[in-house]
Amino acid sequence: MRIGLIAPPWVPVPPPAYGGTEEVVDLLARGLVAAGHEVLLGAASDSTCPVPLVPGTAASDTEALNESTSQLAHVVVSYDGMGGVDLVHDHTVVGPLYRGRPPDVPVVITNHGPFTGDTLTLFRAMSRDTAIVAISADHASHANGVPITRVIHHGLDVARVPVGSGRGGYAAMLARMSPTKGVVEALQIARAAGVPLRIAARLAEPGEIAYFESEVKPLLTSEHTYIGEVSAAEKYALLGEAFALLNPIQWSEPFGLAMIESLASGTPVMATPRGAAPEIVRHGETGFLGPVEELAAQLVAAASLDRARCRADVEERFSAQRMVADHIALYEDLLARHR
Numbered sequence: 001m002r003i004g005l006i007a008p009p010w011v012p013v014p015p016p017a018y019g020g021t022e023e024v025v026d027l028l029a030r031g032l033v034a035a036g037h038e039v040l041l042g043a044a045s046d047s048t049c050p051v052p053l054v055p056g057t058a059a060s061d062t063e064a065l066n067e068s069t070s071q072l073a074h075v076v077v078s079y080d081g082m083g084g085v086d087l088v089h090d091h092t093v094v095g096p097l098y099r100g101r102p103p104d105v106p107v108v109i110t111n112h113g114p115f116t117g118d119t120l121t122l123f124r125a126m127s128r129d130t131a132i133v134a135i136s137a138d139h140a141s142h143a144n145g146v147p148i149t150r151v152i153h154h155g156l157d158v159a160r161v162p163v164g165s166g167r168g169g170y171a172a173m174l175a176r177m178s179p180t181k182g183v184v185e186a187l188q189i190a191r192a193a194g195v196p197l198r199i200a201a202r203l204a205e206p207g208e209i210a211y212f213e214s215e216v217k218p219l220l221t222s223e224h225t226y227i228g229e230v231s232a233a234e235k236y237a238l239l240g241e242a243f244a245l246l247n248p249i250q251w252s253e254p255f256g257l258a259m260i261e262s263l264a265s266g267t268p269v270m271a272t273p274r275g276a277a278p279e280i281v282r283h284g285e286t287g288f289l290g291p292v293e294e295l296a297a298q299l300v301a302a303a304s305l306d307r308a309r310c311r312a313d314v315e316e317r318f319s320a321q322r323m324v325a326d327h328i329a330l331y332e333d334l335l336a337r338h339r
Contacts, residue, residue, distance in 0.1 A: 001331055004085035005029055006042040008092050009058060009074035010065045013047040017229050018176070018202040020257045021112045024154050024323075025049075025091055031324030040085055042078025054081035062204065068094075076100065087331050094122060096130040106338045108133060108149070108330065114254060115142045131334055136276035139254040150330050153279070154255050155323025158315050161264040164240015166307055170196040171299065172242035172267070174235065174258040177201040177208040177216065182248035182272065185292050187219045189246055189270070192296035196223040197246065200230045200238055240265040244302035247271040248292055256280060263287075264314040266307030270295045280318075286310045 005028065011019040014026035026049045029039045039051040044060035047053060056077050064070045075095045082088055082102050090096055090109040101107060108131040113119060123132060123146045131149035134140035140148045171190055175181035183199060190197035203212055203226075212226070220226055230238060239245060245262035253275035260280060262269050269287035271277040272295070281287040286309060288298045 001086045001328075001335070002038040002040070002084060003032055003331065004040045004042065004078075004082040004088040006075070006078045006082075006088065006090045006092055006095055007044075007047075009044055009070055010060055010062055010067075011044065012060045013041065013043040013049045017231060020154075020255075021091055023257065024112075027155060027157055027320045028089075028324060028327060031320055032328070035324060035328060037328075040082060042074070042081065054078050056081065065205065087335060089327070089331075093119065096126045097122065106131070106334045108334060110135065110152075111139070112254065114252065115139070115144060115146065120144055120146060131330070133330070135255045136279050138252060138276050138279065142252060149334075150326070152323065152326045152330070153276075153318060154257055154260070155318050155320040156257070156260050156264055156314060157320045158264050158311075158318075161236055161261065162240055163264075163266045163307070163311055164237070164242075166241065166243045166267055166303065168241030168243070170198050170242055171244045171246050171270075171302075172238050172262075173197060173199045173201070173246045174230075174239065174261070175199075175201050175247070177203045177212050179211055179215070180249065180251040180253070182246075182250045183211075184215050184219065185248040185250065185272075186246040187216070187224055189248060189292055189296045189299060190224055191219070193299040195299055197225070198238060198242070199224075199226045200228065200235065201226065202229050204229075235261070236265055239267050242267050244287070244299060245269045246295070246299075247277070248295060249274050249277065251275065253277070260314050260318045263310040263318075266311050268302045268305040268307075268310055270299060270302055282313060286313050 007013050007025040011022045013022045015022040029051045042054040045057045046059045079101045088107045096107050110133040134148045134151045173186045239262045255276045259269045269281045273289040283289045
């Protein structure tokens with residue numbers, strides 16, 4: 001097959017730091033090529049994913065993150081450059097609504113964000129002629145009448161993740177600086193358990209900065225620290241030496257790449273049972289699920305969980321190979337129906 005992939009325009013593929021969607025698109029592109037398919041990628045022009053790029057796209061610009069005009073312009077350029085593909089897999093929010101998309105070419109879109117009021121309106125309109133992928137069963141349960149063609153969990157190139165010792169003497173958190181991610185709750189858990197905490201988080205948008213200054217910063221100490229946004233190598237070093245990852249999410253997060261990255265490094269995950277967390281964490285085996293109070297009481301016990309079991313579970317259920325195979329099966333089904 002010749003597959004067109006379209007990524008959001010604001011972050012390169014793969015991302016230099018934070019960028020879950022772009023990381024998934026990069027793994028999918030590489031995996032499809034390894035499986036013998038051709039890939040054409042509509043992404044920021046400074047992307048380094050080793051597949052042909054649609055010409056004429058703009059360079060990444062994180063300052064324009066979620067700005068609608070830049071996304072629309074990127075969608076137009078990407079679809080106009082998709083001549084000759086058998087199928088387009090779009091990872092933007094509005095791409096399939098573009099009237100100039102290639103005629104007689106099936107389009108599938110993965111929703112990487114929540115199904116909310118505005119996005120539900122968009123996805124209901126798209127569903128007339130577009131297949132829609134959700135990224136967890138919980139995610140699909142919030143689609144409110146939008147037909148979901150397939151649920152496909154994200155995957156990870158597990159071989160690229162070193163297994164850590166977990167002997168660093170601290171818990172870690174990896175997230176955006178957002179109330180929905182539970183940064184304050186993570187600090188509360190660590191303080192109640194008497195455990196050092198290192199927080200790696202993106203701090204860029206006005207809302208993130210305001211939350212940090214008013215809610216998070218007053219709780220920081222010499223043992224409960226914010227270390228900034230980290231590179232991939234720094235991320236895996238942080239996760240690997242932590243004895244646990246704190247992920248007390250405060251919303252129904254559609255997936256949560258940080259959780260499988262942590263488990264791949266051998267580090268158990270402590271999470272609130274919201275969103276996709278119960279689909280990722282095996283309670284009592286690869287981490288613990290519960291409210292903030294219970295997580296505080298169980299945090300020290302995470303150090304006794306089997307780190308090899310954490311790694312093996314990701315290899316079995318969340319590998320990039322499994323993710324790519326699931327997508328290939330979806331593409332083949334859609335093309336068979338189309339023909």
